[in-house]
Each structure stands twice: as structure tokens, then as C-alpha cells.
Amino acid sequence: MKKFFLSISILVSAHYFTQEITLDKIYSGYYRGKGISGIASLKNGENYAVIEKDGIAKYSYKTTIKEGNIVNGNFQSYIFNDDESKILLLKESTPIYRHSFLGKFDVKDLKSGKILSLNNGNFVLEPTFSPDGTKIAFIAENNMFYQDLASGKITQITTDGKKNSILNGLADWVYEEEFGHAKLYDWTKNSDAIVFVKSNESEVPEMYIPIYGKQLYPSEMRFKYPKAGEKNSVVSAHLYRLDANKTMALNLSGFKNYYIPDVHKTAKADEIILITSERIQNSSDILKVNTKTGNITKLFTESDDQWIDTDNVTLEFLDDNSFIWGAERDGNRHLYWYDQNGKLKKQITKGNWEVTDYYGFNPKTKEVFVQTTEKGSINKVVSKINIDSGKSIIISNSEGNNSANFSGNFNYFIETSSSAAKPYTFTLKDNSGKTLKELQNNNDLLAKLKADNFVEKEFFTIPNEVGDQMNAWIIKPKNFDKNKKYPVFMYQYSGPGSQQVSNSWDGGNAIWFESLVQKGYLVVCVDGRGTGYKGTKFKKATYMNLGKYEIEDQIAAAKWLGKQSFVDASRIGIFGWSFGGYMSSLALTKGADVFKAGIAVAPVTNWRYYDSVYTERFMRTPQENPKGYDENSPTEFAKLMKGKFLLIHGTADDNVHFQNSMEFSEALIQNKKQFEFMAYPDKNHGIYGGQTRPQLYEKMTNFILDNL
Template sequence: MKKLLLTLTVAVAFHNVSAQEITLDKIYSGYYRGKGIAGIASMKNGENYLVIEPTGIARYSYKTSQKEGNIVDGKFESYEFSDDESKILLLTESQPIYRHSFLGKFDVKDLKSGKTISLNDGKTVQEPRFSPDATKVAFIAENNLFYQDLTSGKITQITNDGKKNSIINGLADWVYEEEFGHARQYEWTKNSDAVVFVKSDESQVPEIYIPIYGKKLYPDEMRYKYPKAGEKNAVVSAQLYRLDTGKTMPLNLSSFKNYYIPNVIQTAKPDEIVLVTSERIQNASDILKVNTKTGAIQKLFTETDDKWIDTDSPTLEFLEDDSFLWASERDGNRHLYWYDKDGKLKKQITKGNWEVTDYYGFNPKSKEVYVQTTEKGSINKVVSKVNIENGKSQLISNAEGNNSANFSKNYSYFIETSSTASKPYTFVLKDGSGKTVKELQNNNDQLQKLKADNFSEKEFITIPNDAGDQMNAWIIKPKNFDPNKKYPLFMFQYSGPGSQQVANSWDTGNTLWFNHLVQKGYIVACVDGRGTGYKGTKFKKVTYMNLGKYEIEDQITAAKWFGNQSYIDKSRIGMFGWSFGGYMTSLAMTKGADVFKAGIAVAPVTNWRYYDSVYTERFMRTPQENPEGYDKNSPTEYANLLKGKFLLIHGTADDNVHFQNSMEFSEALIQNKKQFDFMAYPDKNHGIYGGQTRPQLYQKMTDFILNNL
């Protein structure tokens, strides 16, 4: 369950514009829409960068920031260079499947000859990838792995047993894609002579089916494999295919952790691939080096934790000497570590009561790594470079706000994307030391429109919980705020493990809607309690085996704290959340019924037994091992406690948090004679969007708040 991005920039009819006010019509017309720069990527020479523009893929100079023409003309959704930049892979058409996966039509253009060929004879494929020598492209079609020779056009089929809802080759199944965060499950060796891939046998995984109503007399049915907590997962194996023999051999992982194989990673050396594996209990991961000539496997080391390891996004980069960098939470915060080629720890690179939140790369000339961190406070993200030998660090971004970087290949330049809670995104070209070369794009027009309509900024505060922690929070007050007046309070949260809603960054999600509510006379606030991220592992992992317990305790504590402030009407406190946040709102309206008057839960989990295995078991283990943890933290167990006004919302085609969750909670409320409002969105997935859906949804939620809080 990844954090859901709720974008309010859907273009719909724009009418009845009201001056000096943020309205739903303005929000959904795109009136406040910001500007960005799409598809930023550095070229190999380190002197040019590319962006996607309406006329094609444009090349710019870092030194002059001037456009030097198009690499390719035309309209493309995305692109990828071969390692030597002699060819470019162009996505011309796509159709989404799940969160990351999609079917796409791709062309490969030879930039020297100008010749273009279609991948797979123009038929759709998934997850294409150039071989490092740029002579071939591997891809997946109908659950089988192929590669196409770019000179002859010949297509070679690597696997033959792929079958829908049964065998998958080189591609993640639903739960791997959702919880390990990527769809591709194969990798070329550096010398392009072999491919290592994961084969998933999901034939024994229980199947979920979802009716798709459409406008048909008899609804269609979507069926796919979905392993719920404690149920069977796909049986995975690692496979080695050598191009010279045309044969595939299984890799023997029996001596290592092998229940999950989340990651297949290319190293800096030929004839090597690294696998990251784990058991079903995700508290230890083996990092395994595969010799792709012999199939021999060497364990580099095992990463362990007494609770869980986030195997969905590991930082693992191999340097030129085959030593490597690895990110770990072992000292209580996420930091970088340096290992030699055999897996022996050389040193810890970054240290401090802060976290490395992103890794950008390593400059072999200066011996520096480039990272994003929280060293300027847990609500800020900044960019620094750190020498891996002497530990010397230099801040090269703004010192506050949310700052990220896209570096040139030689690290002489980077494009900084930055924002704060009060300033929308700016894109600034800087040199390697952080000195501004040129501002490329700002959103001053967007900000001026908002200010003209009396946009209210977030105020950051901290709130104590019963455990003695200071919880990060923000609050939005009306422009004409009167400290002697009592205001109703509308609380928003997500609260999922490692997440963050209280950040000093521009919010492209709900902040405009929250401002609309503030202008209607509400105060809106958000609190990141225990379980959320960027404040160290103790704060994040205290929820282990009891997902939901401490999180809702902290939200209730925060609501009571607000209720004790002179300007809050404690009899009029409400809550809103989506996904994990919907789960929390459902708990707030039951376990916190004496505190919360009204709540809106969108697409909530209402029983962790109904959610997927990888995510749920990472934090709870299986229901068989921890039945009490599952039952005592399920809103359905407390349906009898509901007192206030409750709006439950769900899309009927939600492939992530199934409609079943809201059906079970509804039945529990009904059998306890509880009155509540319910809205089902036909054929809508976890995001609940499309056509006029979002405007209707947000108008409905607005009306509910105005009428009940």
C-alpha cells in the first residue's frame, strides 16, 4: 500500500468563477495548475540535458541553458537511451494495467542512421530494456521474456511457459509490483551475454474477481491473483539465460533466503548479477552475487532487523572496483554504508540523527556521493554531497523546503526542483557546488492567482503524544482568523508506515481543497503520529505487530490537544483520510467516537486479513501468527461504538483495497443499527477518478462537511 497521490488538477468545465475565493470550479478547471519540466535526463557527455516538449525530445546545454534542437521530433510519452546513446527507445502509446505496469508500443530509433524500427513488430510489450551493448532490446509479452536483435530485427523467445494468472517470466505479479515498487523482474549482465530473471508460479495463489459493470447487460469480470495476508504467495525462482547457448538454467537458492526475490540488480562487472532476497518474515535480506558464467552464488552479506526491512526500495550501487554502497537503518536512522566487493563492511559513510531519503549517484573523480537527507529537520529534504573517504559533507541545495536534484553525468551541474509549503515548485540549474546558474521555470503566476484568492499558508507546530514524542503537525487557519472565536476542526492524515504528510513542501494533492474549506470557516490540521517516517526507526517501527493501535491513539491525543486550544470547538472535530488514512478515519469514528463528530473514509482497509500478504505481513506477520494484532485493530470489531456522522466511500473496481473491505464494515455497522452514508463509484479503482468523478466526489465530501461538522 503506497502513499496515494491525490491530484486535484483534472480539467473540467470552468464556470461561475468567484473572485477572491478558492472554489472547486477553479480547482478542477486547472485554473491553479502549475508548470513543470518533463523527462529531465542528462546526456553521457555531462554537458547537455534532455526534456520532453510538445514538438519532441529537446536537447539543452547546461553551460548556456539554451536549446540546441531536438534529438527526436514527434510526441512521446517517455524515452530511454542505450548506454552509448547511439539509440533511443520511444514509448508512443500506452495502456495502464496496475500501479506501475502498462502495455506499451515502442519504437527504437538509431540516432546515427536515422532508422526507426518497431519493437515486437508493433505489438504491445511490457518493460523493454536495452542490452548494455545497444544491439538488443529485451521485453515481455504475454508473460514470456523475449529479446529483439536491433540489426536483423530477429525476435528470440527466451521462455515459453508464460500464462495469465499462472506463470510469469521477468515481470512482477500484482503484489510484487504494488509492494516492492516496480514491475520489471529481469536484468541484463554488463557484457550483454546473459539475462537473469525471476519466474513466478502463481497458479496456487487465490484469485480475486471484480465485476466491471460498464454499460453491458451482463457485467464483465476482472480476475487476477491476489495473495491476502496469511495466504499462498507465488512460488518464485531465479533463472539464468545465456545468449550463446540459448538455454535457461535455474539458480540454486536453497542455501539462502528465497521466499521473496524483490530485486535483480546489474553490477559494474561483466558476468555478475546481484539478487536481493528474503524469507516471508521480512526481517532479514540476503544480498547474493550470481556468477552468470557458472551459476555459482556468493552471499555478500545479510541485512537484519528485529522488526522489518524495507526491501521495496533498496539503495545498492556498485562502484568501478566492484565495492558497493548500501543503505541501512541499523543505527536507528537510514544511512549509507560502504562494502568491499566480497561484502565486508568498509565504513559507514553518513551519520547523524537524520536520514538519507534518496540517493543520486557517485562521482568517482571526487569520491563523493550525492544524497537527499533530512539533516535540516524532519519536515525538510535537502541535497548534499559527501566524500566517502573522509566523510566531509557540503549542502548544495536550499537549506529548507523539499529539494531534489537531477545531476549531469559528470556531476558538474544539476537541476534542482524545490518547493516549500508556501511556494510552488521552481526548477533551477545549478553548478556542482550548488551555485545558481539560471532559474529555468517558476510558478509565480500560480502563486499570484492563489494569493489573489486569499490562499492560507500552513503553519508548522509540534504536538506531544502520551509517549513523550513531539509529533510534527501543520495547521491552516482562515485569513481573518480570530483567536477569540471557536472554529470547527477538520483533521486530515494518512499515517501509514514510513509515510509523511507533514512536510515543508508544496502539496499538489488536497491543500487547495483544504483552503476551500478554510474559507468556509473551518480550521484544517494534519498530524504525523507514531509509525510515520523520517524521525528514526524507533518512532516508525513502534507499531510493529499492532498496526493501527498507536497511530489512532496519537490521532485521538492530537484531536484532544486541539480541542483544548481556545480557538477550537471541541464538539466539532472531524477527520478525513484515504486508503490507510481511510482505515484511520474508520478507527477514529469508532474507537475515538467520543472525540470525533464526523468522518470521511475513502477506500479504507477495514480488516487487515483482507489486504495483501507482502505489505501486511511486513508489519504484522501472518494472521496465523498474530491473530490478536489483526482483530484488535480492525474497525469492524468496533462498529458498535459509532456515534457521529460517517461517510464511507469506495470504488467498486479497486484492485488494491478491495470493495469487500467497505462491504464488511457496512454490514458490521448495519448489524449494530448504526446509520451512516455510503457512496460507491462504479468501475473506479483506488484513485477514484475519470471524467467528472473527482469534481463530484469532492463536492459530495464538501457538502457532507458543511452539513455535519
């Protein structure tokens, strides 16, 4: 389960004239921000490309002047080959799950102008240039292929691919959702071999979802979905050599081999890295495959008493084939430097802060470029750190949420910066952090919001019952009177490693919260135990008891708020989506004496119904840990329900199944509990499309006004 980002739908409305934030304005696009799409550095390090309406444009870092279009036309995305002589252009796409999509692609030779339709213009998945730029591998109908770009000839690598049975080079549903990518193959650096993962999901239990539409009889969506404790795909690794046109199975029997989440090339020809794990995900083997012989050697094993974040791998091979690895060994996520044989050379970064993103290594200056929490857990900054001396210099803004897109030579970067008080700004800087030019801001958006009485968040901390200081923010009405008592509407997500209390811009829910504040509510968000960026001890405190400490902390926060002189303790509500909906469901049962009202959207209500990889990472299996599952399920505490409760779910949710809300509803019914329920026909985990979002948020707004 990943954090669910809310997006703003587009409607047409003319009700812009009141000086307040309204749902009409939010969903008309009136508050839509501006950005820069598809930024990518070109190989020379002096130019960058972006997607514009008329094509892929080329800009100079030095002058920021547009130097023309690399290609003309309307494209959704693009990928260059290594020497930038060719470009892969996405013309049309159809989404499948969170990351995967079917696409139609053209390959353009930028020297000759020749255009080739990949796979004869038919849909493919995960196309990837060979490093020498002469071929593209891709997946179609669960089989692997490659196409020679000079002749156009297509070679089929596998033949056993079959829907809901065998996948070659492609992640199944749970791998894609929880390991964070759909591609499970890579080329060797010398382009003569491909290593891929084969997934046999034939024995994985099948999930089916009715699709109603306007048809006489509902159709069905069927896919393999391993729930906690159930069978997963049986995975195996395979080596395909182009010269022999043959595939061989790789022998992983001497290593951890239940999961194979990642496949990476190294800086050396004839090598591929496999990252593998056992089912309980508390250790991973990093394996090196010799692609001439098929021999495998283990570089090292990463282990942890609780779990490894197998969905957040940092791995880069340097020119000498030494490599940089990210791990949480000292209580925070930091970088480690290994030689090519898997021997630790040194820990690169240290401190009571975390490396939250890795951008790359400059061999000339011996510097790594990273995003960190050096300026506090609610801020993200961009730094450069010398790999030899450990010297660190912040080169971005020192507050807010800052990320970077670096030039190929690391002389420049485009900084994307925001804070809770300021929408996104895109700024060109040099590698010392000097501002060269502001490329795009959202001052007009901020002016609109301020004209409509936008109020900035205030950041503070709230203690929990074990003495932790939990990060929190509050939004107060503009005419806030400390002598009045206000109702409180709490928002949270609370899932493992997540963060909602961040000094960053939120163009989705936060603007809706502003509209509630203008109606007289205090809106508060608290990140309790289990959330991220405050070290592994805080994040992993919930291990084997997912939900227990998280809801204790939300209850503690509500009680603390209720003791403040300006809060009406009898009018505290809570809202969340996905894991946050799970928390809201627990709040109105386990925390029923504290919360007057709650809204749960697409909640997990029984961890036995959620997928294996995510749930078992934090809980082990239900067979191993039945107490952890039962004592943290709101269905087990339905008899405690008090207050007003609104349950919302899309019937076609492939992630958190509608089944969760059906079971919880039945438990509430059998305990004679009254509640409101809204089902959105054929809508997935996002619950959007057409008028859906405006109707949903109007319903939630009215529920709050009526019950809090």
C-alpha cells in the first residue's frame, strides 16, 4: 500500500466571485498550479529537454533560452538512448495498475530522421533501449521481445507468457504495487544479454471484481492477488544471450529466492545484479550474475531485526564498479560505499538525519548529490557530500521541501521548491547553490488563494503517551479567537514510513481543508509512531502490531487537543483515505469516547484481506501472528462504535478491495450500529472520473457540517 495522492478534477464553474475558498473553485481548476513537464538533462550537461505542447524542446542551462525542438509533435513521455542519437516517444497509453501501462511508441533516429513504430505499432510494456542503442527490448502479452532498430526485425525471447499465469520480465500485481515498479529485466552494459524474472502466478488466488457499467449483465475484472498468508507467484531468474538466441535458468537455490524485487546492470560488461529476499523481508541478498557463464556470487546480505525497505532501493555502480548502497543500519537511512566484490569501504553519510533521495555521483569532484532531512524531519534539502572526506554542503533552500534534477555533468540543477506557505517554484541553480534564473513560479496561484483568505499552517509537536514528540500542523480561521472554543477536524494517513506533516505544498486536500477552516473548524494533522523521516526506531515501533500504536497516538493527540483552551473536546472528528481510512475506522471504535465523527475512505478493515508483500513486511503472516491481525482490526471492535461515521468505497478498487467495507458494514449491522455508507460504482482506489470527486467532497463537507 502506497501513500495515496489526491488529484483535482476539472469542472466548469463561474462561481468565482466570493472572497472565500469553495468547492466550485477547487474543482473548476481555478487553483491549478503551473509546472514544468518531463525535465531531463542531455548528455552534454549543457542542455536540458522538457515536454511542451508542440514537441520535446531543448533549452540551454547557461542562458535558459530555448534552442528549438528536438522532435515536433504531441507526446506523453520520451526516453533517449545512451548517446542520444535516438529517442523513444510515447504517443498513446492505457493504464493497467499503479505503474504499468500499455503504450504505443515510435523510435526516431535523430541523425537520419527515420521513424520506426515499435512492435509494428502495437501496444507494448516497459520498452528499454540496449546500452549500445541498436535494439529495444519490450514486453507484449506477458512475453519478452527485442527489436533491431536498423532492420526492424523482432525476435521473440519467451513463448510461455499467459494472462493470470506466466509473466516474463514484468511484475505481477503485488510486485508492482509494493516493490514500486513494473519492469523486472535489464540489459547488460555490453548489450549482448538480458536477465529477466519469470513469475508463475498460476497458483495465486484470483480476485474478481464486478464491473457494472450500463450493460445488462455485469462483466468481471479478474486478476491474481495474493492476500496475507496466501500463495505468491513462484519467481525465477533467467539469462538470455542474444548471440545464441537461448535462455537459461539461473540457479538461486543457495540464496534467498522467495522474492526477486530488482534487476540492475553494473558498470562492467557481462554482469547483472539481482536483489532477492525471503518472504518475511528482513534480509536481502545482493547477487552478481556473470552473464557469460550464468555463475552467481553473493556480494553481501542486508539484514534487519524487523524489515528491509525492499521498495526503496538505492544502488549505483561507479566507473570502477564499486557501488553506493542505501541502508538503515545505524538508525537512519544513510549511504554506504562498497568495492566491486561487496566489501564495505566506508559509510558515506552519517548523522541524526536521513537520506531521502539519491541523485547521483560526480566522478570529477568525488561528490554524491542527495536529498536529506538535515534541516529537520519536516524539511527536505539538497546537499552535495564528498565521498572521501564526508564534507556536506547544502545547495538548495534550507527550508521547505526541495528536490533537484541535475545536469549530466552536475554543473547545474533545476530545483523544485515549495513550502506549506508557498506553491512550487522551479529555479535553475549551479552546483554551488547559486540561483541563475527562476524558470517558473506560482505567484498567481498564491495571490488567488490569499485573496480568498488562505491561512498558513502552523507547525508544532504533540506528546504521545510514551514521551515522543509527534510532528503536527494546525490551520486556524483567519479571525481566530483564543477565547472561543472550536471544533477540530483531524486528518492523517499514518502508514509505515509515510509523512503528512511536511513543510511542503499540498494542492489537493489542503485547499479543501482551508474551505473547512473558513466554516469555523480547526484542521489538525499529526504524524504518530510508524511514520517516516524521524529514524527507524520511530518508524518501526509498529512492527507486528500494525494499527495498534498508530491509533493510540491519534487518540493521544485528540485528547491533548481537547485540553487546549480554544478546543471544544466534545467536537473532534477524524478523516483518512486508505491506511488513513483504516485509522478513522479504529478511531470511531477503539477511540469512540474521544471522536464525535469520522470519515473512512477506501479503508483496510482486516489485514487478512490486504496483499501479502505489504502486510507481511510489517506483520508477518496471519498464521505466524494471528493476535496482531485480530487485535488491530476495526471489525473486531464494531460493538464499540459511537458517534457519526461515514464509510466510503469504490466498488472496483483493485488495491483495497470493496470486501473490506462490506465486512466492516456487516459487523456494524450485526451490532446494531447506525452509520452512513457511500459506494462509488466501478471506481477504483482513487474514486475519480467525471463528477465523482466534486460529489464526493461535497458529501464529506456536508457530513462534517451536519455532524461536527
